[in-house]
Amino acid sequence: KPVVAVVGRPNVGKSSLVNRIIGRREAVVEDVPGVTRDRVAYDAAWQSREFTLVDTGGWETGVSGLAEMVAHQAEYAARAADAVLFVVDATVGSTDADEAVARVLRRAGKPVVLAANKVDGELQEPDALALWNLGMGEPFPVSALHGRGTGDMLDAVTGALPEGPPEREEEPEDAPRRIALVGRPNVGKSSLLNRIAGEDRVVVDAKAGTTRDSVDEVVELGGRPWTFVDTAGIRRRFRALQGADYYATVRTTTALERSEVAVVLMDVSEPLAEQDIRVVEQVVEAGRALVLAFNKWDTLDEERRYYLEKEIDRQLSRVSWAPRVNISARTGRHTERLVPALETSLAGWDTRIPTGRLNSWLKELVAATPPPVRGGKQPKILFATQAGARPPHFVLFTTGFLEDNYRRFIERRLREEFGFDGSPIKLTMRIRE
Ligand code: GDP
DSSP: OOEEEEEOOTTSSHHHHHHHHHTOOOOOOOOOTTOOOSOSEEEEEETTEEEEEEEGGGOOOOOOSHHHHHHHHHHHHHHHOSEEEEEEETTTOOOHHHHHHHHHHHHHTOOEEEEEEOOOSGGGHHHHHGGGGGSSSOEEEOOTTTOTTHHHHHHHHHHHSOOOSOOOOOOOTTOOEEEEEEOSTTSSHHHHHHHHHOTTOOOOEEOOOSSTTOEEEEEEETTEEEEEOSGGGTSGGGGGGSOHHIIIIIHHHHHHHTOSEEEEEEETTSOOOHHHHHHHHHHHHHTOEEEEEEEOGGGOOHHHHHHHHHHHHHHSGGGTTSOEEEOOTTTOTTGGGHHHHHHHHHHHHHOOOOHHHHHHHHHHHHHHSOOOOBTTBOOOEEEEEEEETTTTEEEEEESSOOOHHHHHHHHHHHHHHHOOTTOOOEEEEEEOO
C-alpha cells in the first residue's frame, strides 16, 4: 500500500484532517510538543484506492526550534512516503515554519498536495489563494472541521500516488488452495499422494505450463477440495521420464512457484539430510506457507526418536513456527492431521494486520525495548506498515540501521502477538540516512 504522510506545523489541523480522511472522530490529540500519540499510521481509502496515512505530528525529532523541528519531520516524511499532504492554516497564512517545510519538500522531489485548511466558508477562499506563494502548486481549500473541499483534495492525493501493481485478480473464495508436496527423493511423496489421493486418480487439470509435466490434481481432504500442483513428478508412473536431480530441484522450484503452501516431507528412518534442509529453505525463500511432515513414523524406535528430536532442534530451529505432523504414508497414521496443519499455515500466510493496531503494538514494544545504539546514535522506528500478505510483509520506517538481532527480535514478537504460524514473514527497513 502506498504511504501518504501528513506534514505541517502544529495547530494547523493535521489531526483533524487525518480524522476527517479516515472517517473517525477518535484519537484527536492536541499538537502539543512532547505529547506522544497512541498512533501515527492509519489505513485509509478514497474512491476504492487504499493507502496508509501517516500523521507525522507524533514524530519526535530531537530538534529544537519550531521551524527546524517541522522541517525535519517533513524531511523524514518525504523520504518515507510516496506522497505528502502538506497542511497549512490558510487563516494564518504562510509562516517561517511553513516556508521551511516547503523548501524541504521541493528538494525531496516527492509529489506534494497542499491543503489550505480552515477554509470553513467562501469568506476564507482568498486566504487559500494566497498560499500559492509557497511554490507548492495549487492550494486545495479545505475545512477539516466541516469536511468542505476534502473530496477534491483527496482526488489530488490519490492522483499523485504511484500506480500500484495491477490489483491481483481476486481468487474466487472457494477456489481450492494450491499445495506443493516436496522433499528429496524416496521420502515417500508418491506413497503419500497415493494414500490420500488414490492410485488411479484422474488428472483433472492438465495445464500446458512451463514444463511438459506440470499437472495438477484436485483432491478432496477434510471435506474440501485442494489442488496438488505439479504432481506428475511425484507419481511413480511418470518418474522414468525424469532423472533424480531434475526431480529434486527443478521440480521443487516450479511446484513452489505455483503453490500457496508447501508440505515438506521428510523421512524419519534416516538422519535429516542437508537436502531436506535445503528444500525447507527453498520454501521460505519462495515465501510460501509451510507444513513440515515427518514420514515413515511407523519405522521409529526409541533411539531413533531421541536422535530425530535433536536433529529437528538443531537443523530446523529456523522454522520453529511451522506446524509439524508425524505421519506414515504406509499405514495412514495421522495423515488426516495434514488438513488442520495446512489450514493453520494458510491462515498465517493470509493475515493482514491493520496499520493502527500494528503501530500501537510497535510503539509499546519499542518503548520497552529500544533498538540498540549504533555508532553513537539511537535509531528510531517511526512507524510500520504491512505492505502485503501471502506472505505477510512488513516495512519499518526508521532513522537508522537496525541490527539483525533486533530485527529478529521484532519478528519473534510479531509472531507472539499476531500469530503467523506456518508462514514466513518478510521484514524490510526504509532508512533515512
Ligand atoms: P518419493 O520418492 O518421495 O515419492 O518416495 P516414494 O513414495 O517412492 O517412497 C520411497 C520408499 O519409501 C518406498 O519404498 C516406499 O514404500 C517407502 N515408504 C513411503 N512411505 C513410507 C512410510 O510411511 N513408512 C515406511 N516404512 N515406508 C514408506
